[in-house]
Amino acid sequence: AMGQIFVVNSTHALMQYDNKSFKVAGVYENMPVNSTQRYDCILPMASYLANKRSFSQWTVNHLRLYVQLQKDVNIDQFNAKIKNMIKENDKTVTSDAFLQPYLDMHLYSDYRNGKLVGGRIDYVRMFIIVAVFIILIASINFMNLSTARSTQRAREIGIRKAVGAHKTILIGQFMGESLLMTMFSAILALIMVILVLPPFSDLINQTLTTDLFSIEILLIFFGIAIVTGLLAGSYPAFFLSNFNPVIVLRGTFTPGSGSSQLRRVLVVFQFGLSILLIIGTLTVYEQIEYMRNKDLGIDRDNLVYMRLEGAAKRQYEAFRRELLQQPGIVGVTSTGHNPLRVTSTGTNAMWAGRDPNSEHIFHRLQANYDVVNTLDMALVHGREFSRVLL
Known part of the structure; x- marks a missing residue:
């Protein structure tokens, strides 16, 4: 591919590449599917800016600027130096300039007045909390079932203690049983994820991929399984290993009131977590319904859209009439x-009587004729774009 000539037949809103010829100067490896930056090709920008005047204004913010810093540069100190750079070059601007680490762009992307207020990391934290609640519910259920079966294993424990089995050996046995069950469940869950992930991706129309068999993921996955097994099996192990062999072998053994009281507490706590998850699910459902039904100022029910490329974009009017x-x-x-x-x-919008020290952020949408009628927007004042006047 090196040195080959290819023609780009696409016109971008900011750059004109219509029927431009380019020579391949370099080839890079395909970016992974989970990368936020994926390109088929990288084209030069400097010589093909459609509106060079707009790029001389300090208020232009629809492009990303990438800066490679030296390894010993402190990002906070650097941001302090460039904070007022835009204001010093354009007195009408009241916003500050700052840099964000590239690794944080995907998860930490929501800024207000230059301060981080969230981003996709909020969803990650929410799913982690839900996962912790589910593991807690399962662990508590395992504890309750194990202690409830204590009378069935009491004679086994009494005989083993009578023949000399030490308490630590019994604790190790019960903890081992808990770990074995947890590891089996983890392997079963891993198999289910592998089988369910492709059809689930098709269902939500999103590509969900993860390197499940990487060393890091497997260590974290089975590490969580081991910790869960130890925590879930700890109380049953100590509870069962404390049985008095004499009372057990006489047949007069009954579980203590303390264990019954603890089981009641665990059941209440388990139901509390379940109710909390149900409330959270209903809240999320109501929020989704609210977003689906909220009046956004346009009619979305019969509206479809597509990205225009190539001839359809260059000959838009003919395409529209067709x-x-x-x-x-x-x-x-x-x-x-x-x-x-x-x-x-x-x-940078100006009007008569505007306070020069005030900041008004405008969300801009470049639109063609008939945008109001097509989107079924409700005009409060004025009229649609006029083909006669424009």
Whole structure:
């Protein structure tokens, strides 16, 4: 591929690459499917900016700037130095400049006024909490079942103690049984994940992949299984190993009231966690229903969209007229990006009477004619874009 010539027939909103020829100067390895930065090719930007004037303004924020720092540079000290850089070059700007570590971009991406307030890490934490609750419920259930079966194993324990079995040996046996059951459950869960992950990915229309058989993942996975087994088996092991062999062999053994009281506490705690999970599930369901039914200012029920590339984008008007001739299509328009996503903002809008020290962030959407009618937007004042005036 090195040295070959290829032609790009695509026009980006910011850069013109229509029918431009490029020579392959380098080849990079395919990026993994779980990477947030995946490209088919990387093209030069400097010579093909469609609107060079806009890139001379300090308010332009729809591009990402990557800075490679030396290893000994402190990111906080560096941010303190560049904090007022934009304000010093444009007095109308009130926002600050700061850098974010590249490794944090995927999980920590939600900023307000330059301060981190969350991101995808919130979902990770939520799922971790749910997983911990589920493991706790399963562990408590295992403890209750083990202690409830104490009368069935009492004679076995009494005989073993009578022939000289030490308490530590019995504890080791019960802990081993707990670990064996936990490891078996972990292996079964791993097999279920492998079998269920592909159809579940198809169901949610997302590519879910994870390197389950990497050393790090396996160590964490089975480490959690071992800790769970030790915690779940600890109380039953100490409880069963404390049986008095004389009382057991006489046939007068009955579980103590203390163990029954503890089982009641564990059952109440288990039900409390279950109710908490049910409430959380209902809350999430209500939030999803709210988002699905919330009035977003446009009619989404009969609205579909597609990304325009190549000839369809270059000859948009002809493509639009062809679509309008199809039965069932009542409106067609084009926008710079998905109207429901904020991808372009600015603070440099000026009007008479604006306080120069105030900051107003505008979410911008580049749109074509008929955008109001096609999206069924409710106009409070004014009119739709006019083909006569524009």
